[in-house]
Amino acid sequence: GxxxxxxxxxxxxxxxxxxxxxxxxxxxxxxxxxxxxxxxxxxxxxxxxxxxxxxxxxxxxxxxxxxxxxxxxxxxxxxxxxxxxxxxxxxxxxxxxxxxxxxxxxxxxxxxxxxxxxxxxxxxxxxxxxxxxxxxHLSVFKHFQWPQWQRIRDTFLLGLPIGFSVLIEMSMFSGAGMLIAYFGPIAASAHSVAISIASASFMIYLGLGQGMTIRTSQQLGAGESEGALYSIKVGITLSMCLALLVTVCFLVWRHQLAGLYTQDTIVIDLAVKLLLFGAIFQLVDCLQAVSICALRAYHDTASPAKFQAVAYWFIGLPVGVLLGFYFDIPGLNDASAFWFAMLLSLTISSGLITRRLWHISALSTVVKP
Structure with missing residues (x-):
């Protein structure tokens, strides 16, 4: 219990x-x-x-x-x-x-x-x-139990992929930042401004996702698999509506947002360009965040880590390196190459994770525990 x-x-x-x-x-x-x-x-x-x-x-x-x-x-x-x-x-x-x-x-x-x-x-x-x-009335600390090693092991193995997932995502964004620095201080500064703005909304999505974890877990614990699926649908719909609003705000006020961080017009111009990618990946980043949280209610923490490893390490960063340093594509030959790559990897990861969520949640409504 x-x-x-x-x-x-x-x-x-x-x-x-x-x-x-x-x-x-x-x-x-x-x-x-x-x-x-x-x-x-x-x-x-x-x-x-x-x-x-x-x-x-x-x-x-x-x-x-x-x-x-x-x-x-x-x-x-x-x-x-x-x-x-x-x-x-x-x-x-x-x-x-x-x-x-x-x-x-x-x-x-x-x-x-x-x-x-x-x-x-x-x-x-x-x-x-x-x-x-x-x-x-639950008296949660009454009759405190001694360690149960099998249960501790199960909890550790359940949580370990979550930490690995965070490490994967951090490594991609920090790796992209270090590679962008090769384009010079202006590119590095613009990236810093844009990533600060684009990531500010992530905590909202994470909070909504954790709410989905709680509601979905409670429904599953009560044996209401259909109620859990309904909670997921409501949570994703609400989150995506909010992400769409944030996307519109970024597109409309990206110049003003960049201006809050620096007065250097060259840095602002590049940051505004990067925020076009940042505005779009609000949608896929939000979908990924809430889907990962919902999957945790089904004790599936390994799948998101695997999907992110493939999307970030084997697709995102290599594509960024190829576009940034080896291919001279207009509009994607500076820091924008890595922002396009981040958007691509987030989209792939989000799609795979969401597909996994729909599969496992739909399956649980057919095969009830």
Whole structure:
């Protein structure tokens, strides 16, 4: 049940947190012996030792937050995160500059502030799970269970492809950014402006997708496979309508949006050109994000990672390199080559993932568990 899954997730993330602490301590030790400037190495070492205190809550928080979200307590998660954000601003300031009795720690102060707030977030999520009025009767921490290794293994194997999927996507966008830098500082600056604008809306799509995961999982847990399919259809329709609105806004106000980041007219002109691709991939990026989240409700996390690996690594980046450096196609012989390649790979990945979602959701309505 829910209680058992939460307990095993806590054990899993606690273990990962301990591994994180050991990794950071090892990195700090290696840094001191790497031959860097002693003062710089000492400062970096102090920063790592401070941030190591936050490794355990950092790994445990997603499990607790996900449990709250699974029980539709998304507003509680929002208020916890927003409160921590508000505390983080003055706490960073006090610890960096040593104000109001706090020690003056410089950059190390940021690490201590982060570690402290991670623990605060952990305690807040634990308190919410234990005492929130809508789930208090569940007593989720009553009779806390010892590790069940098979269940921990299953959870780890379910979550591992999600991390791999994030790594694949980050590697494509960061790889494209590094390759675009070969076209010069103007291209790199324009890419930075355009990608900042184009990715700002992704968090909205991700939030809608997580909502789809929750609603679809609840329907499947209740044995309502047709209700799950209906939730998917409603979620995708709502998300695509929002993405279409964002696309129109990008197309209409792309000059003004680029102007918020720089006053260099040459950079703005190229960024505006790149935003034409960015506007279109709002649609496919949104569809991909919500489809991936919906598939998680069916415990299918491996398929999206496979599709993204093929689309990003074996199609997107190679096409960008060929168009950018080997073919002289008008309009696609600068940073635009990689934006076209990113759009192409997102479209292919989105199509494959959405097709998989329709297949598995339709199949579940025929073959009910």
């Amino acid at each position: 829910l209680r058992s899954q939460l307990h095993q997730s806590i054990w899993l993330t606690l273990g990962l947190g301990v591994m994180g602490v050991l990794s950071i301590l090892l990195a700090a030790t290696l840094l001191m012996d790497a031959g860097f400037d002693p003062d710089m190495a000492s400062r970096a070492n102090d920063y790592l030792l401070a941030i190591a205190w936050g490794a355990i809550p950092m790994t445990m928080l997603p499990a607790l937050r996900g449990s709250l979200e699974a029980m539709s307590l998304t507003r509680a998660v929002l208020w916890i995160n927003f409160s921590i954000f508000l505390i983080n601003i003055p706490l960073d300031y006090f610890l960096i500059y040593g104000l109001y009795g706090f020690p003056q720690l410089g950059a190390e102060g940021c690490a201590w502030a982060t570690a402290l707030l991670l623990w605060l977030g952990l305690l807040a999520n634990l308190a919410m799970l234990n005492w929130h009025r809508s789930i208090r």
